[in-house]
Amino acid sequence: MLDFIQQTIGGIALGCVYGLIALGFVLIYKATEVVNFAQGELMMLGAFLSFTFIATLGLNYWLGFALAVVCMAVLGSTMERLVIRPILGYPQFSIVMATIGLGLVVRSLAGMLWGTDDLRIETPFTGGVFKLGGLVIAADSLSIIVATLLLCAVLYWFFRYTKIGIAMQATSQNMLAAYYMGIPVKRIFSLIWAISAMVACIAGVLLAPITLIHANIGFLGLKAFPAAVLGGFSSIPGALVGGIIIGVVETLSGFYLPEGFKDVAAYVVLLVALMVMPQGLFGSRALKKV
Amino acid sequence: MSVEATLDPSAAAPQGPGGPLLKLSNVESYYGPILAIRGISLELARGQIVTVLGANGAGKTTILKTISGVLDPEKGAVELEGRPIQRMAPDRVVRLGISHVPEGREVFPFLSVLDNLRMGAFPRTDRDAVQRDLEKVFGYFPVLKERAHQPAGQLSGGQQQMLAIGRALLARPKVLLLDEPSLGLSPLLVKEIFKIIRRLNDEEGVSMLLVEQNAHIALETAHYGYVLEVGRIVMDGTCRDLMKSDDIQEFYLGMKQDDDRGTRRWKKKKTWR
Numbered sequence: 001m002l003d004f005i006q007q008t009i010g011g012i013a014l015g016c017v018y019g020l021i022a023l024g025f026v027l028i029y030k031a032t033e034v035v036n037f038a039q040g041e042l043m044m045l046g047a048f049l050s051f052t053f054i055a056t057l058g059l060n061y062w063l064g065f066a067l068a069v070v071c072m073a074v075l076g077s078t079m080e081r082l083v084i085r086p087i088l089g090y091p092q093f094s095i096v097m098a099t100i101g102l103g104l105v106v107r108s109l110a111g112m113l114w115g116t117d118d119l120r121i122e123t124p125f126t127g128g129v130f131k132l133g134g135l136v137i138a139a140d141s142l143s144i145i146v147a148t149l150l151l152c153a154v155l156y157w158f159f160r161y162t163k164i165g166i167a168m169q170a171t172s173q174n175m176l177a178a179y180y181m182g183i184p185v186k187r188i189f190s191l192i193w194a195i196s197a198m199v200a201c202i203a204g205v206l207l208a209p210i211t212l213i214h215a216n217i218g219f220l221g222l223k224a225f226p227a228a229v230l231g232g233f234s235s236i237p238g239a240l241v242g243g244i245i246i247g248v249v250e251t252l253s254g255f256y257l258p259e260g261f262k263d264v265a266a267y268v269v270l271l272v273a274l275m276v277m278p279q280g281l282f283g284s285r286a287l288k289k290v
Numbered sequence: 291m292s293v294e295a296t297l298d299p300s301a302a303a304p305q306g307p308g309g310p311l312l313k314l315s316n317v318e319s320y321y322g323p324i325l326a327i328r329g330i331s332l333e334l335a336r337g338q339i340v341t342v343l344g345a346n347g348a349g350k351t352t353i354l355k356t357i358s359g360v361l362d363p364e365k366g367a368v369e370l371e372g373r374p375i376q377r378m379a380p381d382r383v384v385r386l387g388i389s390h391v392p393e394g395r396e397v398f399p400f401l402s403v404l405d406n407l408r409m410g411a412f413p414r415t416d417r418d419a420v421q422r423d424l425e426k427v428f429g430y431f432p433v434l435k436e437r438a439h440q441p442a443g444q445l446s447g448g449q450q451q452m453l454a455i456g457r458a459l460l461a462r463p464k465v466l467l468l469d470e471p472s473l474g475l476s477p478l479l480v481k482e483i484f485k486i487i488r489r490l491n492d493e494e495g496v497s498m499l500l501v502e503q504n505a506h507i508a509l510e511t512a513h514y515g516y517v518l519e520v521g522r523i524v525m526d527g528t529c530r531d532l533m534k535s536d537d538i539q540e541f542y543l544g545m546k547q548d549d550d551r552g553t554r555r556w557k558k559k560k561t562w563r
């Protein structure tokens with residue numbers, strides 16, 4: 001039983017990271033109807049940047065973390081401006097290919113810049129554990145869960161109560177009307193990419209102590225994608241819940257089932273869930289007009 | 291919403307002091323290769339309501355989209371207070387003082403009524419004045435206050451139309467563009483909405499360009515009118531004169547002069563496609 005609880009908590013932590021990457025998919029998709037397949041690579045890049053700031057340059061963990069997030073925000077909006085905006089309006093297919101290409105470029109650049117070894121950053125939580133009765137929980141896992149909750153609270157506040165956040169919702173609900181309101185729709189798109197890149201970066205830095213940093217952690221995006229689909233692909237809470245479900249199922253199947261099940265768990269869950277609920281858990285036949 | 295003297299509905303020409311507020315000269319717009327409007331010239335004087343009448347597909351919406359900057363004209367000029375605004379980005383046009391109440395209302399369905407209205411004031415930074423204007427809009431449309439916290443998608447068609455108008459007013463426009471506010475509403479609701487449109491013009495001095503298929507209500511409401519057919523303006527005049535014109539009576543008001551007995555008979559409204 002203790003094992004089960006411990007594994008579940010570890011799964012929730014991993015699932016939070018999937019959820020954060022999925023959140024990036026959802027934010028961009030809701031606003032611009034673009035599926036950004038480079039989301040996992042953005043996370044990887046964020047983790048590498050934090051390594052450079054914290055381990056190479058020796059900055060304080062929190063300062064390095066913050067700097068990486070700021071850099072990724074700039075990079076995210078630049079990508080939108082240079083790569084996506086010029087091809088918006090072309091068929092979905094071209095845009096999807098562009099984001100996949102973007103991901104490949106980022107991955108190989110990261111390989112050249114940071115090499116192919118596993119990198120490690122010291123966090124204030126490294127090695128720490130919480131004991132509760134017989135239960136032992138790694139501080140790293142707990143920090144991921146707490147940070148995810150905090151980030152969600154901030155995002156909720158931003159989208160619900162700030163003028164620019166509400167304008168982002170408005171833009172994703174009815175782009176034409178947003179133009180008529182004087183909302184600078186194109187700048188909103190850049191901003192959404194910036195936010196998605198920031199969230200991805202945070203996911204990457206949180207994940208770093210668990211998986212270490214290497215050019216292939218970007219592939220986690222492939223597990224976050226089913227999380228987003230599971231959540232309905234247009235729901236922010238859905239993305240997080242989807243991420244957590246996949247994280248938990250994956251971790252538990254890694255623990256209790258024979259080798260190999262772990263890696264397909266995400267897709268098995270997705271297939272079963274979609275057969276039962278084709279709309280996803282939180283999906284709606286959204287009244288989307290453009 | 292500056293308060294200005296309202297012009298007499300029978301005023302002859304759409305000329306206010308210092309030239310027209312909004313002026314289109316020879317505007318031509320396309321959808322890809324398809325010509326939608328051609329040689330459109332019209333004027334809106336400060337404080338007036340000018341209507342553009344036209345059947346479905348005549349190009350009414352296209353004229354408004356061209357003014358808003360959502361569509362760039364191929365030729366011609368759009369001027370606001372003498373300043374050319376054609377080919378400007380839509381958000382700049384709004385900032386210069388043109389608000390658009392789009393065809394089909396286009397509210398933000400999952401935002402609350404209040405947030406929809408606040409989005410109308412997006413470019414503004416004068417919070418106190420926005421709050422006052424919000425109260426004013428609630429004064430004109432009390433139902434919006436009652437439903438302030440409901441998602442706009444749950445409102446009825448008439449209420450959504452009110453919301454779309456209120457939302458556009460919150461930008462404090464110099465010119466309000468109204469795209470078929472009567473569309474899909476019951477005759478009673480149409481009356482109610484046009485009464486408020488009229489009051490907004492009388493009491494707040496909002497200048498409006500109203501495009502309509504419903505010639506009856508538009509001619510009753512506006513001061514000056516243009517008639518649009520397949521992308522061209524074929525007639526214009528004061529609404530009083532237009533109401534008397536035989537062609538308008540026959541094709542737009544559904545009345546027919548009966549030569550034999552010299553009496554007017556109501557005829558089934560001609561449908562235009």
Ligand SMILES: Nc1ncnc2c1ncn2[C@@H]1O[C@H](COP(=O)(O)OP(=O)(O)O)[C@@H](O)[C@H]1O
Nearest residue numbers: 321324326344345346347348349350351352353
């Ligand atoms: N997005 C579009 N693409 C191509 N043609 C269009 C588009 N919108 C309108 N049109 C055409 O332009 C003409 C004018 O349309 P519109 O301005 O919407 O007319 P109205 O508002 O008077 O009903 C019509 O013939 C219509 O078919």
Ligand SMILES: [Mg+2]
Nearest residue numbers: 350351352393
């Ligand atoms: Mg129309």
